[in-house]
Amino acid sequence: MEKKKIAVIPGDGIGKEVVPAALKVLEVVSQLNEDLQFDFTEFPWGSEFYLKTGEMMPKDGLETLRDFDAVFLGAVGDPERVPDHISLWGLLIQIRRGFQQTINLRPARYFQGLDSPLKNPNGFDIVVVRENSEGEYSDSGGRIHHGEDEIVIQNAIFTRKRTESVMRYAFQLAEKRRKSVTSATKSNGLVHSMPFWDEVFAEVSEDFTHINTKKIHIDALAAMFVTNPESFDVVVASNLFGDILTDIGGAIMGSIGMAPSANINVTGEYPSMFEPVHGSAPDIAGKNRANPIGQIWTAKMMLDHFGKQALGEEVLQAIENVTKQGCKTPDIGGSCSTTEVTDEICRNLQNLI
Structure with missing residues (x-):
């Protein structure tokens, strides 16, 4: 026992x-x-x-x-x-x-009997694998000066160790599910962190060639969680992006209480x-x-x-x-x-x- x-x-x-x-x-x-x-x-x-x-x-x-x-x-x-x-x-x-x-795991799926705000929920079943220790929620930064000269700095910290770890976890999870991993990125706007994120995703995906992969910019991905959630299986995301996507996941289930x-x-x-x-x-x-x-x-x-x-x-x-x-x-x-x-x-x- x-x-x-x-x-x-x-x-x-x-x-x-x-x-x-x-x-x-x-x-x-x-x-x-x-x-x-x-x-x-x-x-x-x-x-x-x-x-x-x-x-x-x-x-x-x-x-x-x-x-x-x-x-x-x-x-x-x-x-x-x-x-x-x-x-x-x-x-x-x-x-x-x-x-x-x-690593923070947050699933979202359609339940029979719930009134999803989506017209056609189509039985969506998603797990977001969110990096949980660094990224945009790092406590690096500070504030100096006051009034109109005040300066606020918030640093996003990404390490190869944590980034690779969360991606490997996502791929290993996808092997037990529907064998698809989507990477949430924004490399067309964040010129250092997200190109790095994309590079590590590409490197890790080479060890999982039997898994379908795609990378989608976070703004488009957030919209697709509403318009086409059934197309996603496992989504891997940074701390902030994962937080946003999973709140959408709660919303399309019908309530964040789920x-x-x-x-x-x-x-x-x-x-x-x-x-x-x-x-x-x-x-x-x-x-x-x-x-x-x-x-x-x-x-x-x-x-x-x-x-x-x-x-x-x-x-x-x-x-x-x-x-x-x-x-x-x-x-x-x-x-x-x-x-x-x-x-x-x-x-x-x-x-x-």
Whole structure:
């Protein structure tokens, strides 16, 4: 029997509602599969913790998390009381960078029963592999002077090691899917970083000649995510470009509340972290209206990471069964509560397994 130690950080806002929902689904998985068990340890870190202590997590937080098999995060953010740069850099980004979670996976696919804003969603099924540690989100730069002489510099840092790593990961993922990789670029505008990105993509693709490849400028690619999403399989992108594309992915699914993600440490030296894309949504927090699917799909990605892909597919099928039956939260056109959707997914999962 495998027993996975999971560090659970519900965080802020609706994280405190959707994380328990996803844990309930994982408990059903473990009840029906004695070979896989979970040991959950919850940590009260986040904006409330910051308001009490002046820190988003303790100084030894990374050391505390290091011995876990994975980190399961809900949401971070309380913009009315804690500035975003403090909440994000004090917890989420600190874990990503401290544990060298250099790859961010974000899938988007059509679910039966959802009203996609697209006229013809055509069963799209995309995974964006986003470089997660450098690029446009590097913290290199600064501000000098004041008033009309003020100068702001924001440097985008690209290293060959990280760029090649994320591209190889994308190609290896495509081998398990539909054998197609698209590179998001902008080499006609960014004259140093993106030509370098294109060069590395061309070099890596030589080792995967059986994989179909194309490179598309980010502005055109963003439009094609709306007009022709079914034409894409795996998309590899820099930190900023991947962030933008995956928000579009959430939108064409019908709600950002559907979107999951995984922050992967490729070496296994540190735990990977699993979190939905949607954020803390303070406007609906505490109202039992939050969509739990993004967090539950994130749990499915954690199962995949543990090598339990068959179980993960059962979770995904249970989600689609529920959307097809019409049990949906208000953000995707339904009237069901967070609790009702979660309970229905659990019931479907029990029937499937």
